[in-house]
Amino acid sequence: MRPLSSLTPGERAVVARIDIPPEQRGRLLEMGLLPGTPVELVRFAPLGDPVEIKLRNYHLSLRKLEADKIQVH
Amino acid sequence: MKPFTVVLTGNPNCGKTTLFNALTGLRGRVGNYAGVTVERKEGSLTGADARFPVTLLDLPGTYSLSPQSPDEQIARDILFQRVADVPAPDLVVVVVDASNLQRNLYFATQVIELGHPTLLTLNMVDVARDQGHEIDTDALSKALGVPVIPMVASQGEGLEPLRQFIRSQASSPGTRHVIPREFNELPEAFGREAQAIETALERHFPHRSRLAAAEALLLLSDERALPTDKTNTDGNTNGNTANTRYPSALIEQVLSARRRLEAAGVDWRSTAIEARYARLFAIEQHVTRETPPPGELLSDRIDRSVTHRIWGPLIFVTVMALMFQSIFWLAKYPMDGIEAAVDALAQWVGSSMPPGDLNDLITRGAIAGVGSVVIFLPQICLLFLFIGLLEDTGYMSRAAFLMDRLMSRVGLHGKSFIPMLSSFACAIPGIMATRTIETRQDRLATILVAPLMSCSARLPVYTVLIAACIPQRNGWPGLTLLMMYLLGIAGALGMAWIFKRTLLRGEPPMLILELPPYKRPMLGAVLRQMWDRSKLFLKRAGTVILGINILLWFLANYPRSSELQHQFDQRHAQWKQAASNPPTPAETETLKRLDQEEAGEKLRQSFAGRLGRAIEPALKPLGFDWKIGIGIVTSFAAREVFVSTLSVVYNVGGDGENTASLAEVMKSERRDDGRITYTPLTGLTLMVFYVFAMQCVSTVAVVRRETNSWKWPIFQTVYMTSLAWILAFLTYQVGTRLGF
Numbered sequence: 001m002r003p004l005s006s007l008t009p010g011e012r013a014v015v016a017r018i019d020i021p022p023e024q025r026g027r028l029l030e031m032g033l034l035p036g037t038p039v040e041l042v043r044f045a046p047l048g049d050p051v052e053i054k055l056r057n058y059h060l061s062l063r064k065l066e067a068d069k070i071q072v073h
Numbered sequence: 074m075k076p077f078t079v080v081l082t083g084n085p086n087c088g089k090t091t092l093f094n095a096l097t098g099l100r101g102r103v104g105n106y107a108g109v110t111v112e113r114k115e116g117s118l119t120g121a122d123a124r125f126p127v128t129l130l131d132l133p134g135t136y137s138l139s140p141q142s143p144d145e146q147i148a149r150d151i152l153f154q155r156v157a158d159v160p161a162p163d164l165v166v167v168v169v170d171a172s173n174l175q176r177n178l179y180f181a182t183q184v185i186e187l188g189h190p191t192l193l194t195l196n197m198v199d200v201a202r203d204q205g206h207e208i209d210t211d212a213l214s215k216a217l218g219v220p221v222i223p224m225v226a227s228q229g230e231g232l233e234p235l236r237q238f239i240r241s242q243a244s245s246p247g248t249r250h251v252i253p254r255e256f257n258e259l260p261e262a263f264g265r266e267a268q269a270i271e272t273a274l275e276r277h278f279p280h281r282s283r284l285a286a287a288e289a290l291l292l293l294s295d296e297r298a299l300p301t302d303k304t305n306t307d308g309n310t311n312g313n314t315a316n317t318r319y320p321s322a323l324i325e326q327v328l329s330a331r332r333r334l335e336a337a338g339v340d341w342r343s344t345a346i347e348a349r350y351a352r353l354f355a356i357e358q359h360v361t362r363e364t365p366p367p368g369e370l371l372s373d374r375i376d377r378s379v380t381h382r383i384w385g386p387l388i389f390v391t392v393m394a395l396m397f398q399s400i401f402w403l404a405k406y407p408m409d410g411i412e413a414a415v416d417a418l419a420q421w422v423g424s425s426m427p428p429g430d431l432n433d434l435i436t437r438g439a440i441a442g443v444g445s446v447v448i449f450l451p452q453i454c455l456l457f458l459f460i461g462l463l464e465d466t467g468y469m470s471r472a473a474f475l476m477d478r479l480m481s482r483v484g485l486h487g488k489s490f491i492p493m494l495s496s497f498a499c500a501i502p503g504i505m506a507t508r509t510i511e512t513r514q515d516r517l518a519t520i521l522v523a524p525l526m527s528c529s530a531r532l533p534v535y536t537v538l539i540a541a542c543i544p545q546r547n548g549w550p551g552l553t554l555l556m557m558y559l560l561g562i563a564g565a566l567g568m569a570w571i572f573k574r575t576l577l578r579g580e581p582p583m584l585i586l587e588l589p590p591y592k593r594p595m596l597g598a599v600l601r602q603m604w605d606r607s608k609l610f611l612k613r614a615g616t617v618i619l620g621i622n623i624l625l626w627f628l629a630n631y632p633r634s635s636e637l638q639h640q641f642d643q644r645h646a647q648w649k650q651a652a653s654n655p656p657t658p659a660e661t662e663t664l665k666r667l668d669q670e671e672a673g674e675k676l677r678q679s680f681a682g683r684l685g686r687a688i689e690p691a692l693k694p695l696g697f698d699w700k701i702g703i704g705i706v707t708s709f710a711a712r713e714v715f716v717s718t719l720s721v722v723y724n725v726g727g728d729g730e731n732t733a734s735l736a737e738v739m740k741s742e743r744r745d746d747g748r749i750t751y752t753p754l755t756g757l758t759l760m761v762f763y764v765f766a767m768q769c770v771s772t773v774a775v776v777r778r779e780t781n782s783w784k785w786p787i788f789q790t791v792y793m794t795s796l797a798w799i800l801a802f803l804t805y806q807v808g809t810r811l812g813f
Contacts, residue, residue: 020583022342023296027585029346030137032176037350046382047478050487050584057204058173059588061474063481066583 005051005067007041013072014038020069028066032056039072076126077243078160079118082148082184083168084177085134086467086589088196090114092168092226093131094598096236101131103605106156111147111508112605120236125243130159136176138183138287139295142511152187153288154281164242165189166235171201171208171223172590174361178217178353182256185219186290188283190242194235195223200590205366212360218254227595255286257348262337266330267293273323292319292327294345299327372467372590379471389475392468393494396459404451411451415444434626442622449499450607452529456498457603460491460506465594470586477584483566484573486510487584489519493565496526497558500772504779505606514577518569520779521789524772525565527558527764530712534763537716540736542756553760561764564796621710621770628680629707629721637678641671676721681707695762695798696755696805698744705762710770712763754808761804765797 001016015037018025032055033039042052042059049064062070083089093101097116104113111133118127132151133144140146147156154161167184169177185191195210214221220238224231259267271289275282291298299319334341378384419436426432463469469491477487488510496503503523510516527535535557539550573579644667652660676682685703692702700722708715716735723738742750767773767790776786 022340024583026139026295026342026346027136027141028583029343030139030179031585031587032179032350034343034347034350043380045380045474045478046385047475049478049481050474050586052380052474052588056173056175057206058176061470061477061584061586061588063477063584 001071001073003068004039004041004053004070004072005064007072009041009043012038012040015070016073017071018069019071020066028062031060033060033070075160076117076128077163077239078128078130079164079166079239080130080132080151080162080189081166081168082132082135082152082180084136084170084173084180086587087134087168087170087173087177088226089134089168090131090598091595092166092194092196092224092232093129094595094601095226095229095232096129099597099601101129103602103608106147106158111144118236118239120240122240122244125240127239127243130162135180137180138291139297142509144508145511152184152189153284162189164239165191166239167191167193168196168226169193171195171198172204172206174201174206174208174357175350175353178356179349182217182349182353183287185217186255186287188287191219192235192238193217193219193221194226194231195221196226198223199225199228199230203366204370205364207362207364209360209362213356216356216360227592256352257290257345258352259348260339260344262334263293263339263341263344266334270323270327270330273326277320277323290345293330294341294343296342299324370590375591376471376588379468380474385471385475389472392463392472399455399459404455407451408448411444411448415440415447419444430630433630434623438623438626439619442626443619447611449529450611452498453502454603454607456495456502457606458599460495460502461599461602462594463491465592465599467589467591470588473586474588477586481584483570485518485569486512486515487586489515489569492519492523493526496523496528499528499530500524500526500769501775502606504772504775507779512579514573514579517780517785518572518577520776520785521572521792522565522569524767524769524789524793525561525568525765527561528712528769530769531557531763533713533716534708535760537719537736537739538751538756538760541739542751542753544753553757557760557764560761564765568792568796625681625707625710625714628684629676631680632678633675634678637674641667641674672721673723676703676718691798694805695758695801696809697759698750700750701759705766705768708768710768712768715763752813754805754813757808758801758805762797762801765793765800767793767797 004013004015007013015033015035017035018028018033020028037055040054042054044051044064045061050061051064051067052059052061053067054060081089081093093114093116096118098119100119101114101116104115105111106113114131116129116131118129121127130151132148135145135148137145138149138152140149150156151159152162152165165184165187167181169181181193185193193214195208195213198208201208208223210221210223222231222234222238224235226232267286267289270292271285274285274288274292278285331341334344379388419440422440423432423436426435460469463472473487473490475487476490480487480489489507492503492506492510494503495506500523503526504520507516507519507523510519535554539553543549543553645664648660648664648667652664656664681703682699684706685701686699688702688706689697689699692698692705697705700719703722704715704718707718719739720735723735723742739751740749744750773786773790776789777783780786
């Protein structure tokens, strides 16, 4: 297992665990980012943060801070 | 007869507004929901049977029924029939983006579970097809238990079947029976608890019993759905709490259910979400036929440049530069036109009415005052036009994506960037643009600092002070102007940093930003939206400004001194006696100067003049005299009034348009002790003061509306004015010590 933010652009993985506190991650889950969801890291923003990912056929942007806490395998 | 009410709802970027515009023929009305500044879009269905009128309500885009922003909250409250002035929907039309099926169905199935008569429109089927997803609408309809209409709203495809469906529903009276459905296969323990809460809800709120199942699920799994004492009194809930005030027994029941689930190892927050997505995944597999897409999508190709490491920022800076250049240049022509028209109107009214106080009040107080707001309309229209285009094409979220890193340094959000940028033109549209920011703290922080960005109304103040005080060589004027803009930016970022660490401390905001596919903007809709937003500005700011200008007119004209009047009447009579007929140019000049002296003397004697003197002790440490004080007092309502006030104080005549002649007069102005008044240091200190001081009643009024309380606008005015005074004080004292 490794953090989502460690993927290289274009690399795919599957979400294993989300280590964001439960009371904060509600919207993230509702957006379909759940354990077992396949994700692709699309790119990092020009300043290195945030990061753009693709899941369930749409594009979503998250900060690295959060992407660090999303474990994938 | 009560019109048949159709509510349009769906995720952001699903084409809901396009559909609304198509169904209402771009004739929707835009207003606000009572007590909140969420845009309320409402219209009549075109082509509806006259006997069965249909009202369409376009709800703000929403990702789920657990709201994260005021926009989403209103959408949820309407669907839950909690908004007093919105009737229960007769039909809910959920718009779903076919190319983003799972996530759109997450919200759509939540809405279906509410038990309203529901129809699903599967929009953008063309985009989905291009991406290789062929959706079987019949199978989807069967799986969801509601009618499904495929459509391409932007091309008008599928509109007619939808219209027909709505018409047939509107004309067939009687209650429609809806089979309750659930799209969760919940673990048994969870289901049992939800059922018990549902029963309790049905008992307490029998009038909305059909919502009970969905409401029970939300109460159990969304901790924010259960009002705590804090949210019950928080202004953020916008007075819609009357219907959501749950009995304490029910609240206790929910809390103990959560505790029991926790003890049993069930995550009550995520169970329902996971169960729903599991079900949606299965539905999608069942109804979609996948073919490999023909290659990289256009939107992805565009994004490779627009968010590129080097091209991305370059494109961004170019877009922003073009936007602001055109706001200044394009707006100049209509602004000149409006100014001329306002002047002409004032002149016409002035000459067709008998002279006197009423004449003066109408021409100088009302017409000139309202004119001073209307003149910014072109800039505001253009700004909204560009913002609309950027939003509609999908670039806006890329801008937030690019800028988030910089904004996060001061604790803000990428989404705060556009409001702050907009505030360079005018803080009012900037503050209105903060509505897209989800977190209350972030939105407030952005609202609080937005007026520190140097708006266009400061430009005339800077211009005249630079002309009067700053050496006109070696590029000093331009450099000074740049410094003022930079000072404003630094102040805004610095104050945001401070607010986010003190008053508005909260969890560092999480960025969850969708990057929707690019699309061609719908120009008609963008123009319509521009006009609707601008109209709101006019209505809102215009009324306040009108009132304040009348007040200011009174302050600047009263009390009257009959002695002074007598004195000037005598001098006028003397001039008339001495003057030849017709008067020579020199004599006309003398008369003009006499008139100006009279105006200046009267201003000094007026309440405004007395106020200027009264605040002189506060201004002395800044190096300002009471004449500048008058300018500061009168420009409390609008900064640019400073310039026209100074021209009255210094007897320049005219209405301050001619800044060159005003600057000349200011240069020769001396203090009582004979020193020059407008030294470079005084000019700089004044400019620093204007960078930070609030001095804009329209902004105060808009902040009042947007925050729904007087607390924030008052706090904002106090902090900005204090900051202005302190920084001006430091500028002046340090400058004096350094020998300037």
